Amino acid sequence: VSDVIERFRPLFYPESIAVIGASASPQKWGFGILHNLVQGNFSGPLYPINPREKEIFGLQVYPSIEEVPGGVDLAMIVVPPEKVIPAVRSCGRKGVKAVVIITAGFGEVGPEEMDLQKELAREVNRFGMIAIGPNCQGVMSTRGKVFGQYIWIFPRSGSISIVSQSGNVGGSLIGKGLTYDIGFSKFVSSGNEAVTKCWDLMEYYGEDEDTSVIAAYIEGVSNGRAFIETLRKVTPKKPVVILKGGVTEAGGRACTSHTGVLAGESSVFNAACEQAGAVLVDSLEDLFYAAATFASQPLPRGNRVGIVTWGGGWGVLGTDACVREGLVVPALPQELIESMNKYLASRWSHNNPVDLASTQTREALTRTLELVIRSDAFDGVVQLGMGVSVFFKHMVDNSFYFSAPDRKQVRDMMVPIAEEMDRNLCERVLGLIRETGKPILGASDTAAMPTEDNIALKTLSREGKLIYPTPYHAARAMGHLARYAAFRKKINAI
């Protein structure tokens, strides 16, 4: 096991956790942090620290960390700013290995508070501790059962790890994951980064076996060279997806009052990141879809995309979107046209995008999908229109054609058939991805919504896969896959 894995173990897999400033009052942050650790089923001892309480959630409260009987791996610090440095000193003396300083009111406020932040850093470094924050929302490690975070959400385990200089941006990402049943491995709200920097966490994630994709929200870095050098080490192994905040002058000013960092010249930052192999995204949604795609789809061997569609307009828009992503939408090989002529009614498009037109059967769709993904002419498929059962139910439920008893009969008879068709198609998609090692990204406006009865989405999300809500989302995700694949190919060739 490498040094960095060893060093961060107390943060992500602690054996015991103290919450300094734990509170019994639901309005306080010290309540939320302790609550979420309990709610997340942390398996080791939890020590609430508060001189004015005896017991919170049935846990014994200690007046100070020094009085905790056993050792403490990780301490969450949620006390007012003036008490933070004394708390850090107590942690150091106690032998705590990692601290997470939730408290705000440091470098993001002004020059005086920035001095305090520097003093805080010196104290931490005296003891050689890891320190997250200050001015952050906490840390999460799904396999370590550490939900030491202010945000009240508990995603399932997965292979995406996040470092975010904004707690609420990280929370938005995880919230979207919860909505679409996408799991996460780790999340650190890194805040002002007085001591432990985002690139330290990226270095760890790069070596962490439970992380396959790194998602980062960054407003600024205090040492550009160290940041880029870390990126260079990590990107040949794993995709690092970066959303930069403060890319405009006004946005940069907002960063200063948010995390106290200097946003810097973003065109320089972006160019350096890109050269170092990072995947740059330009919105919150883009960050989510890119990370979820890298975590669940194979890298394509090239950038030639086959598009299979049930609707002509979506086919046109999907083609435009792919081309704008730098992908190629090549002509359909003659032998595929001949194969498809055998089972598609004459009005089909006879080209790529393959528009099935009037042949709207599940069999035709599956067969076409197979022909395209297995063809040497294509490195991946964007499939437009998948999942019919949700819309079928909507139709049956909203038609005069069925009287109430009929409706139940039709539903009981037809819905399982429609659902079985959705399940079969999606299982086939999963199978074809495995067999061919090529990505298949499906988009649908009826099957992208995470409703309870959406069998298509449920089948795919079992393997962490999404149904993209529009052709643009699918094309964009394919673009990221292809660009990163090209980078990896280039690096490996050197």
Next chain:
Amino acid sequence: VSDVIERFRPLFYPESIAVIGASASPQKWGFGILHNLVQGNFSGPLYPINPREKEIFGLQVYPSIEEVPGGVDLAMIVVPPEKVIPAVRSCGRKGVKAVVIITAGFGEVGPEEMDLQKELAREVNRFGMIAIGPNCQGVMSTRGKVFGQYIWIFPRSGSISIVSQSGNVGGSLIGKGLTYDIGFSKFVSSGNEAVTKCWDLMEYYGEDEDTSVIAAYIEGVSNGRAFIETLRKVTPKKPVVILKGGVTEAGGRACTSHTGVLAGESSVFNAACEQAGAVLVDSLEDLFYAAATFASQPLPRGNRVGIVTWGGGWGVLGTDACVREGLVVPALPQELIESMNKYLASRWSHNNPVDLASTQTREALTRTLELVIRSDAFDGVVQLGMGVSVFFKHMVDNSFYFSAPDRKQVRDMMVPIAEEMDRNLCERVLGLIRETGKPILGASDTAAMPTEDNIALKTLSREGKLIYPTPYHAARAMGHLARYAAFRKKINAI
């Protein structure tokens, strides 16, 4: 009443409708079209035409349109391609004023079929009828109770009218409207546009009192000059939002097999549209959000945006997004800083974006919103984070802290309070928009989802307003408003 309004009355407000090729078999398009007309409660006589049926849905079936006893305003044609021209002739002789030709297999297939399409056009023009299609999915008029469409969705009445050269793109738009409770006035799937062109419909929508916004999906126009001249007439009165399909070479090829049109040089097309005052969008989502925003928000007097946020990261991203939209995020005037200092805890951002930081109360949010929207320094507000009750319920339902009976008690006691807070805030937002005549666009990731219990969204959607899912969506919508407002100002100054 103008000529164009009179001319299109039989299409959108017919007194009687015939469906030529109506079918009793659910697999057929002739079933869906008739079904949806019945389901949509068309109030005049409906005449199914089919030589092999006697009765469908309890309606008497006629062997041919000539044998229908009364007059027919509108005929939907759903027969095989070779029977279309004879059907059109029968319609002409019967005195039908508008036909909608659903049938595909014309100009989109090849040169021979294009000749057939030209013959079809000549026949229609001999009788002076309006003719939509061929190769289309139908027509919809919510106030006319005409749901003569293949897509099985029935939106509520509203002021957005659509013309789309793709049926499924139009269907996606309306589907999104159904999801977010956004209404529509009219929808025409214009297909190959053999006779009636998209600009004819735009001209009608421009004069139609029930239409306040026009949304168009266009792959190509057969007469660029006529199209641009119509745009020039309409855009000074109403926003025309255009999504162009086939903006890439590969996308253009896909258009040819889809609607048989030539996509043309899209940079020329876009520049001409922009100069004529159209609002250009670049994705399906963009088209939906732009149309829904124009339909529900006032036009700003300028491009200066105040941003009010509950989260620093969202504030940074919202600022970046506004600036990239060409909006200005000016500094907060000194008197507003002083006013806010009175009720906001010291860590607030003291600038625009106004990050409330630790003062996360509803009162502080409302007060801040009022100060910013009423200030002469701002033409509109982007508000990040609104609606707490949905997330509050999630918290109560997912916490060990409440035993089951407690949970019910907390829910019963607190949920109505949280919902009342959401309702009040959103009512206040609606009131402030009315009072100031300025747009307020709110974004939230917890309150953007259209769930049954989302009081915030329900309150806003009563007036056709959305909660945008990310800061980008809100900023983009504000950008469209400001750009179009600037165009209107310029036009009026001439």
